[in-house]
Structures are given as C-alpha cells and as structure tokens.
Amino acid sequence: MISDLENKRLLLQGNEAVAYGALAAGCRFFAGYPITPATEISELLAAELPKVGGTFAQMEDEIASMGAIIGASLAGVKSMTATSGPGFSLMQENLGYACVAEVPCVIVNVMRGGPSTGLPTCPSQGDVQMARWGTHGDHPIIVLATSSVEDSFSITVKAFNLSEQFRVPVIILSDEVVAHTRECVQLPELKRIRIVDRIRPSVPPDWYKPYEGDNRGVPHMAAFGDGYRHHVTGLIHDEHGFPTQKENEVLHFQNRLTQKITRGFPEIMMTRNFMLEDAEVAVIAYGSVARSAYKAVEDARKQGTKAGLLQLITLFPFCRSQVTPVLEQCRAVLVPEMNMGQISREVQRVNQGKSIVVKHNRIDGNFITPQELYTQLVKL
Amino acid sequence: MTIPAQAIRHKYLRHNKKFPHVWCPGCGNGIVMAALLRAIYRMELSKDEIVLASGIGCSSRMPTYTDFNTLHTTHGRALTFATGLKLAKPSLNVVTIMGDGDATAIGGNHFIHAARRNLNLTAIIVNNSIYGMTGGQYSPTTPFGSKSTTSLYGHIEHDFSIAELAVTAGASFVARATVYHAALMDKLIEQAMRKRGFAVVEVISNCHVQYGRRNKLGGAVEMLKTYRDNAVTVKKAEKLSAEELAGKITIGVLTDREMPISTEEYKKVRQRANEAEGEL
Ligand SMILES: Cc1ncc(C[n+]2csc(CCOP(=O)(O)OP(=O)(O)O)c2C)c(N)n1
Numbered sequence: 001m002i003s004d005l006e007n008k009r010l011l012l013q014g015n016e017a018v019a020y021g022a023l024a025a026g027c028r029f030f031a032g033y034p035i036t037p038a039t040e041i042s043e044l045l046a047a048e049l050p051k052v053g054g055t056f057a058q059m060e061d062e063i064a065s066m067g068a069i070i071g072a073s074l075a076g077v078k079s080m081t082a083t084s085g086p087g088f089s090l091m092q093e094n095l096g097y098a099c100v101a102e103v104p105c106v107i108v109n110v111m112r113g114g115p116s117t118g119l120p121t122c123p124s125q126g127d128v129q130m131a132r133w134g135t136h137g138d139h140p141i142i143v144l145a146t147s148s149v150e151d152s153f154s155i156t157v158k159a160f161n162l163s164e165q166f167r168v169p170v171i172i173l174s175d176e177v178v179a180h181t182r183e184c185v186q187l188p189e190l191k192r193i194r195i196v197d198r199i200r201p202s203v204p205p206d207w208y209k210p211y212e213g214d215n216r217g218v219p220h221m222a223a224f225g226d227g228y229r230h231h232v233t234g235l236i237h238d239e240h241g242f243p244t245q246k247e248n249e250v251l252h253f254q255n256r257l258t259q260k261i262t263r264g265f266p267e268i269m270m271t272r273n274f275m276l277e278d279a280e281v282a283v284i285a286y287g288s289v290a291r292s293a294y295k296a297v298e299d300a301r302k303q304g305t306k307a308g309l310l311q312l313i314t315l316f317p318f319c320r321s322q323v324t325p326v327l328e329q330c331r332a333v334l335v336p337e338m339n340m341g342q343i344s345r346e347v348q349r350v351n352q353g354k355s356i357v358v359k360h361n362r363i364d365g366n367f368i369t370p371q372e373l374y375t376q377l378v379k380l
Numbered sequence: 381m382t383i384p385a386q387a388i389r390h391k392y393l394r395h396n397k398k399f400p401h402v403w404c405p406g407c408g409n410g411i412v413m414a415a416l417l418r419a420i421y422r423m424e425l426s427k428d429e430i431v432l433a434s435g436i437g438c439s440s441r442m443p444t445y446t447d448f449n450t451l452h453t454t455h456g457r458a459l460t461f462a463t464g465l466k467l468a469k470p471s472l473n474v475v476t477i478m479g480d481g482d483a484t485a486i487g488g489n490h491f492i493h494a495a496r497r498n499l500n501l502t503a504i505i506v507n508n509s510i511y512g513m514t515g516g517q518y519s520p521t522t523p524f525g526s527k528s529t530t531s532l533y534g535h536i537e538h539d540f541s542i543a544e545l546a547v548t549a550g551a552s553f554v555a556r557a558t559v560y561h562a563a564l565m566d567k568l569i570e571q572a573m574r575k576r577g578f579a580v581v582e583v584i585s586n587c588h589v590q591y592g593r594r595n596k597l598g599g600a601v602e603m604l605k606t607y608r609d610n611a612v613t614v615k616k617a618e619k620l621s622a623e624e625l626a627g628k629i630t631i632g633v634l635t636d637r638e639m640p641i642s643t644e645e646y647k648k649v650r651q652r653a654n655e656a657e658g659e660l
C-alpha cells in the first residue's frame with residue numbers, strides 16, 4: 001500500500017512511479033485498456049486502488065477509458081488513464097470534451113514509435129504535437145514530460161494539482177525508456193506532498209452558475225449528486241452550462257477558456273537549468289533525452305566547452321519565458337528529440353534570429369546517447 | 381395512477397432553460413421524455429440523485445430540458461461516461477438516453493460491453509430507424525429496402541433488433557415499447573429503473589420528418605397507428621411463427637434476470653485486496 005512506502009528507498013520503474021504518484025495525489029479512479037509500454041500503470045493501479053477505496057476499470061477500448069474518467073471526475077473523484085500512441089489517438093475526441101466541459105483528469109501517454117502500430121515498443125517522442133493539438137478546435141491543455149523515475153512520481157502529483165487547479169486535462173508524456181528503466185528513489189512523506197483539490201461552490205445551489213469563472217477564470221466545480229444540479233455538455237455553453245450560439249456568449253466562453261491558462265503561466269511553466277549561468281552553447285531537451293543531455297553537457301564542460309542545459313518539464317503551454325533568455329545568451333542551441341523536430345519548431349518560433357537552433361533527431365527506434373549529443377555539442 | 385401533466389412539467393422541466401426545444405412537432409422524443417418523467421415521479425426519487433446522460437442526436441437533447449444532474453456527452457459514448465460516474469459514485473441513479481445510431485452504430489461496442497459489465501444503469505434507446513439529427517441517413521436499424529438520404533435506391537443492409545441484441549449481450553433487464561404504447565412505456569421505464577442491474581428499454585419512435593416522409597409512412601399520427609397495428613406482446617409473439625412475426629414489433633419485457641452487479645462485486649474486490657495486503 002502506498003502509505004507503507006513513504007520515506008523508503010525503492011527500486012521502481014517509471015510506470016510504477018507514475019502509479020504511486022497518482023495514488024499520492026489522491027487519484028481514486030483509473031480506467032484503461034492494455035497497451036505496451038504503459039500497461040504496468042494499469043496493473044499496479046488494479047492492485048492498489050481497491051486497497052484505498054478507489055476503483056479500477058478495464059474498459060473495452062481507449063475511447064471508453066477516456067469517457068469513464070470524465071464521468072468519474074464529474075462525480076467528484078480524481079481520475080486518470082494511461083496509454084500509448086494508438087490509444088492516445090482514440091482518446092482525442094473525448095479529450096476535447098474534457099477541455100470544453102472543463103473536467104479535471106490526467107492522461108498518461110507512454111510514447112512508442114509511430115505512426116500507427118509503428119515500432120512497438122521502441123522509445124519515441126513522436127506524440128508531442130498530438131498532445132498539444134490532437135483534439136479538434138482551439139483548446140487549452142497542459143502537457144508535461146517526465147525524464148526519470150523520480151520525476152514520474154512528482155510530475156504525476158503536479159499533473160493532478162494543475163488539473164484540479166485549472167479544471168483542464170493534463171497530459172503526461174513519458175516514453176519507453178523512462179517507463180521501463182528501474183532507478184532507486186525515495187518516495188516523500190505523504191503528508192508533506194502539496195495536494196490541490198478543485199474548488200467546490202460555496203454559494204447555495206440556487207445561485208450556482210456552473211460555468212462562471214472566478215477571479216482566475218476557473219469555474220467552481222460541484223460533483224453530480226451534491227445538490228447542485230447542473231448541465232454539462234460538449235456544446236459551447238453559457239455560464240449556466242446551457243448550449244449557446246450567441247456571439248457574445250461564445251466569445252466570452254472561448255476567451256475565458258484560453259485566459260485561465262494564460263493567467264496561470266508562471267505556475268504551469270516548469271523547467272530545470274543545468275550549468276546555464278555562463279553557457280555559450282545549450283541543449284534544450286525533455287523526457288529521457290534530457291538525461292543523456294546532462295551527461296553530454298558535463299563531458300563538454302570537461303573538454304572546455306561552456307555548455308548548459310535547459311530541461312523542459314512543461315512542454316505546453318510552451319515555456320517561452322524560460323527559453324527566450326537561453327536563446328539570447330547562447331551562440332547556439334541544440335534541440336535533440338526522438339522525432340523529426342516537434343519541439344524544435346517551437347524553439348524556432350520563439351527564436352526569431354536570436355540564436356542558431358540546431359536540430360538533432362532520431363526516428364529509427366533508438367535512444368539518443370550522451371556520446372551522440374557530446375559530439376554535436378562540441379561542434380556548435 | 382394518473383399523474384397531472386402540469387405537475388410533471390413544473391417539477392421536472394428546467395425553468396431557466398430557453399424553451400422551445402429543438403424537436404420537430406409530433407416527434408416521438410417528447411413522448412419518451414414524458415414517460416421517463418412520470419416514472420421518476422412515481423418512484424419519488426430526489427432530483428439530486430438522478431443523472432440523465434445522453435450521447436449526440438435529436439433524442440440525446442433530452443437532458444438539456446430536465447432538471448436533474450444532466451450530461452450531454454459525445455456521439456455514442458454516453459455509456460462510457462455513465463460507467464465512470466456509476467463506478468465512482470454508486471449512489472447516483474444513472475439513466476442514459478441514446479438514439480439507435482448513437483447506441484448501436486458508433487456506440488455499439490460500448491453498448492454490448494455495458495450489458496456484459498452489468499452496472500446498475502438504465503439505458504433508454506429511442507429507435508427511430510434513422511439518423512434524425514444529421515438529416516436522415518440510414519442507421520443500423522433502418523430496415524432492408526428502405527430509403528434514406530444515403531440509400532436513395534433502397535437499403536441493402538439488414539437491421540439490428542436492439543432489444544434482442546441486449547438480451548444476447550447479457551443485460552439483466554430488457555424491454556421494448558413504442559411511443560404509441562405510452563402507458564406501457566412508463567411502466568417499463570419504471571421497472572428498468574427499479575431493476576438492480578443493466579436495464580435496457582428500447583422505444584420504437586417516429587421520425588416522420590426524416591424517415592416517415594421518405595418512405596411514404598405518413599405523418600406522426602399515421603406512424604403511431606402503424607405501431608398500434610403491428611405491435612404484439614411478448615406472450616403472443618411466443619406463439620407466432622417467424623413468418624407471422626415478420627414486420628411485427630414485439631413489446632413488453634423480453635428478459636428479467638438476476639445477475640451479480642459490478643459495483644457490488646467491486647466492494648468484494650476491495651475487501652479481498654485488503655485481505656491480501658494483510659497476508660503480505
Ligand atoms: C464522432 C461523430 N460523428 C458524427 C457525428 C454527427 N452526428 C450527430 S447526431 C448523429 C446521428 C444521430 O442519430 P441517432 O443516434 O439515431 O439519433 P436521432 O438523432 O435519430 O435521435 C450523427 C451521425 C457526431 N456528432 N460525432
């Protein structure tokens with residue numbers, strides 16, 4: 001049981017750490033459909049959730065899994081699903097529903113090589129732009145990337161917190177390397193972990209407007225069955241939750257949906273700096289590739305190159321305010337990815353001629369090694 | 381018990397919702413909604429404990445108008461949302477409302493699995509033999525030979541019998557009515573809602589606008605008369621041959637059986653998990 005593991009040193013794989021992170025964050029409902037390399041998350045939660053009064057459900061597919069976690073969240077229970085690329089593709093329509101109906105939930109995508117059935121189950125980072133734009137229409141969403149076992153625990157907790165705070169689905173991108181690597185970690189004391197819960201309405205039911213934003217632009221959320229009868233729909237709706245096509249109401253809704261995230265930028269955008277202070281060249285990396293980048297930067301420093309690393313934890317909204325200073329400071333920036341360049345295009349968008357952006361891409365199913373990055377770094 | 385229509389309207393229809401509704405005059409959807417509300421009235425359920433969830437379609441607009449916890453989901457997925465709701469909060473009384481396309485085309489997989497899973501849910505399927513909302517394309521229940529905007533020359537596929545499909549998939553309770561048989565429908569919906577287990581009520585309903593007109597079946601009144609003339613009770617149907625049953629609508633309770641309910645079973649799972657933990 002999770003409470004027996006706190007403060008202990010454990011040998012865990014990334015997927016297990018995600019599952020424990022979810023339990024620590026207060027997740028009490030999980031629905032999923034088996035797929036490698038994500039399955040261990042389901043398996044561990046199937047074993048652990050019933051012990052803490054939670055519920056595990058294996059659904060008939062990923063469409064159903066996504067629907068079920070939305071339903072459970074509407075009943076007031078923190079919910080999660082986990083999958084890989086093919087399943088993540090199936091989740092997109094209901095994911096958009098969660099965005100528009102502002103239903104907090106966490107979706108883990110342990111990326112494997114694609115497209116389609118692709119390269120099961122070689123590591124990849126091919127779903128980065130899908131995580132941002134996979135569901136149709138303009139929509140707010142938060143995408144986080146985990147790079148280690150320790151991260152997998154803490155980022156999962158963070159994902160739930162952000163999801164509850166902003167009433168937005170949060171996607172955790174993991175990859176085959178992070179998911180299946182075993183590392184020694186120490187889980188924190190549970191009561192020391194900061195947990196955020198959605199704000200429930202404090203007004204009497206008659207006054208409740210389910211889709212009226214508070215001063216942050218986030219509506220307070222009543223659970224079904226709590227006496228605040230209201231309507232939830234995927235149609236664009238007014239503050240009462242009822243469908244509307246009135247121009248001013250539609251615009252108000254759309255703006256609020258975007259602005260609640262814009263206002264939260266400082267809290268949402270997370271990065272890590274390594275040896276950046278005096279760096280002349282830098283790596284901007286995320287996920288397991290960032291692990292190789294740490295080593296490459298160290299090695300480059302030993303050889304005399306003033307290298308640094310900016311690790312992106314939050315991929316979307318894109319960390320413009322952390323990336324810009326690096327671009328302004330460094331002569332050149334290397335963006336290594338296990339895809340054809342899905343984050344480098346974001347870096348280039350922000351760059352606007354400040355620095356030289358060099359891509360380094362691998363799509364052959366192999367991991368990007370420190371050696372490979374070192375060779376690139378010292379050439380910059 | 382006769383129930384004053386006004387009492388139902390005042391009690392269950394939303395006052396803060398902009399009426400009129402989206403349905404065409406004479407559409408069977410209104411009759412189904414009224415029957416559902418009468419059943420709820422008779423059962424004296426609190427509005428706070430009821431969730432009415434739907435997919436996408438004309439019939440799926442129903443939750444918008446009723447004063448419960450209401451959930452208008454994505455096309456075909458009402459049962460998946462309902463499954464999450466029910467598993468997370470078993471005290472909720474969850475009713476789903478779906479069209480024939482919603483429940484058995486795009487949502488067909490969820491439908492059979494919900495039946496197999498046997499949660500304590502009620503599924504009402506308004507079967508109007510057509511995709512109403514999108515303007516009259518053929519659905520999985522459009523009869524062979526019929527015309528629709530996508531089968532102008534006669535439909536070449538065969539139709540599902542939804543209630544029989546539900547029986548085979550393992551639902552605890554399955555019944556069928558038509559919008560002509562409103563009193564029976566009330567009773568069947570009440571029975572379904574009282575049933576502990578997955579309960580399905582298929583309601584044969586008229587879409588005279590998109591289906592009736594194109595197939596020369598007349599307006600709403602003529603279509604209802606056809607339901608009256610073609611309906612046979614389950615009991616009577618048992619005595620008829622397959623040929624005699626062709627073109628008939630079997631109404632009444634097709635199945636009513638006791639099976640373990642998954643939320644109850646899950647309670648035992650929790651207990652067993654904790655016992656296993658103790659043994660470690
Ligand atoms: C994923 C998806 N595909 C297609 C549609 C378009 N669509 C809306 S309602 C509908 C069919 C409705 O037919 P039915 O479920 O039988 O309900 P009715 O309108 O007849 O009550 C379709 C195809 C949609 N909303 N979503």
Ligand code: SF4
Pocket residue numbers: 402403404406407408409438439508512513586587588589590
């Ligand atoms: S199109 Fe058909 S199903 Fe839809 S409201 Fe009109 S009559 Fe009813």
